[in-house]
Amino acid sequence: MSDNKISLLSFSGKIRTLHLTWFAFFLSFMVWFNHAPLLASIQQTLGLSAQEVKALLILNVALTIPARIIIGMLVDKFGPRIVYSLLLFVSSFICFAFALADSFETLAITRFLLGFVGAGFVIGIRMIGEWFPAKQVGLAEGIYGGWGNFGSAAAALSLPTLALFYGGDEGWRYAIATTGVITLIYSIIYYRLARNTPKGSTYFKPKKTGAMEVTSKGDFFFYLLMNIPMYAALAVLTWKLSPANLGMLSETVSYGIYAGLVALYAYQTSQVWRINGHIFKEPVAEIHRYKFKQVAILDVAYLVTFGSELAVVSMLPLFFKDTFDLSLIQAGLLASGFAFMNLLARPTGGLFSDKFGRKRSLTILIGGLAVGYIVLSNITSEWPIALAVLATMACSFFVQAGEGAVFAIVPLVKRRMTGQVAGMAGAYGNVGAVLFLTVFSFVTPSAFFLVIAAAAIVTLAAVQFLDEPEGQTAEVMPDGTVQMIDVS
Template sequence: MKDKLNLFSFKGKYRILHLTWFAFFMTFVVWLSLGPMMPFIQQALSLSEQQAKVLLILNVAMTIPARIVVGMLVDKFGPKIMFSSILVLGGLVSIAFSWMQSYEQLALLRFLSGFIGAGFVVGIRMISEWFPAKQTGAAQGIYGGWGNFGSAGAAMLLPFIASSFGEIDGWRYAIIIASVLAIGYGIFYYFNVTNTPKGSTYFKPKKIGAMEVSSYSDLVLYILMNIPLYLSLSLLTWKLSPEKMNIISSNMEFSVYIVFAFVFVFQVFKTWTVNAQHLKNSIPKQYQYKFKQVAILDWAYLVTFGTELAVVSVLAMFYVDWFELPKITAALLAGVYPFINLFARPGGGYLSDKYGRKITLVVLFFGITLSFLTLSNVDKSWSIHLVVVLTIVGGIFSKAGSGAVFAMVPLIQRRLTGQIAGMAGAFGNVGAVLFLTANSLVDYDEFFMLIGMVSSLVLALIIIFLEEPKGHMTEILDDGTVEIIKLN
């Protein structure tokens, strides 16, 4: 009898799916609580517009390296302890943030809290352990789509809670309540899940500190693929510099660049040491994979998730600036965008399971490209109804694309799933930084044009170089026996 997804079940793997997407949901409530709370914080502490913008930037900065590190740790220690730890520690940091009094304290704690956004990576490994390849796309899509809705949950609930407590300290109580709930759920999660189904083995990488690759050419590509991560962090630093927001001094800016250069050199050294002996020996076939698959999925997620974060950030102002809609109306129309995640991301994963990983990505990226290139031709004479429909269509394609990307991520190399997911997740944040920075420098039509152009380039990479996962993966159990994991 064919095993069909039964989302109304709360037994076995479905229980793990529901518990895990809600864990992801809670991390996003805590992490992205800053956006809806910012008007309250700004008023209560008399922050300038510039100071508020800097806090929003700092909120995402740490997430980029954190997703890489958490990806390594989850492969080593397992998703059970990692998700629980992120929820508990993230909640404690968020509570500390809520009681800070000076702007400097707020900025430091908000920067540190960025690691909470890395929780997404943990669930990718957990779901891949519990669901077979033929269902992993739909399951990962539900996990990502429903968990991502935590941002909407924060936006809908926290302002109401803050208002009920009063204008001065209401934001503090709202954040504390969300954080306490996250801590409680983190403890609950630890005692109610296991890393794998009973009798299954949790495969770990031989070494931690860098991803194991299968050839010297893959090693070079892996090193090169880390450069965009440092460039995006440098871009954030530049936005804080005297040339832009004038939040940090020139000396501080230069010092940060030096630190980034030092860390990159150290990472290259660590990557080489992890892989040197590994590559000298004959690599068993079951441990071989093509890193180009990882690289293409990284760039694909840069487009899909980067577009999602960037567009949802600017959509309301786009409607106001270009079509002179009332702010409330614009906010309501823009609020449709996050809701798309509830069905679009699972839909992208489901289509990948049913019709194939590569063909689904090709179709969805064609849709992203066409949607945003069309939006780049919008002018102020266009019907607002048509423009809203176009933005929703673009959102459906981009969010379904995110689901399709992570339908394939767990099928590259099982024991490295956390690291592969971490790198792809980090590239998603890089995309958000890239597109939001572009939005601050150009007009909306050029912003949409950039998304369409980058999407078209990634579409070409997918068509030419991406390979459909076929056959099976094999892993060696601790007792030396071989486990076969079917991919299609």
């Protein structure tokens, strides 16, 4: 662990774990978005309406918000090896069910369930955090996130060609099933080859499972407050499917979901009290404390980085088509540059964080993101297309490098809760996507970009309250002794 070099051509030790895990994430994203490039074929085969297609897109992200919270708890308790293997294994069979669907109802149910695979990202954050020291964790997490996130782009690039290779009107079914087969095989490979920690290291687990631990009375209420936006985002998704919008849910079902979300929040609050009620009776020892504001700031930062990425990737092809009067194929190719930046930008953000400081790097990258979106808000048909694409890719660099900088800090907050911290931050990314896409449905593209820029400026102010991880954090060994872990 003393070696400060990351030799990506190696396939041993921590580098092997990195390669095994980013590819697991790559497959989870490929399965999660394997329907997107084939929607036209799916629509034609099953005779779907435009509203039903929109509903599938919404359902695909709906479950990911609570899934990332749940997966975060599971990975902290059972370890990333078994949780990632099981997630890939189960998802492959849901993928097969989607490929075999012969009605919209089956498509909708299986697409909703496949939203769970989008939580795979959280698992690898804990795994990489276990294997790499603080001085390398930013770059390693950036490579994991950036290369794995490319799975959605790989699906867009390869699956239409694969469907044509299989041939026929239902070639899409075989293309989607192929991603399920690969994922099923890899779930077994990952289980056999991956290990939770380096040999001789301890895998620290939360004392209790059901909610995140906090260490002060103020943080208890802060945690309850930060849970609200996740339920609000699910309520917005329900509203989109309700009779007031797409009309895919009846009024009775819609109100039932709203009531269920309120009940779930009440239940989660009871779990937060069960896990943390003791802090109102006696204070937590100083050595075991951490500041929940660290988690909250990272949540908001990921909301504005990954949330805006998901939203912009969804609208950018149409924006280029309408602004420059291009064909859908031309617009899609030009817009793809935003997603392609992940391969380089996210690892770069992590590297900057390792080399130049966590808080400073995040400040610069969020600031650049804000400027980038202000520039995009000024794009008109008068711009040269090359300049518009260049501005888009420059903005994308700051967005995705910012994502890398966020998750360069996540493993340094509290080791035994890394999965839960990653899960909450990841869920906020999806909250951001829902928020920004909802705004987009009401305003012009220019105003949409300005709203994201404004959110980035607010986030930039919040980042100034972030504490730079430094020194050591304490974790309790199974035998009750305390181990100090370097975070700087």
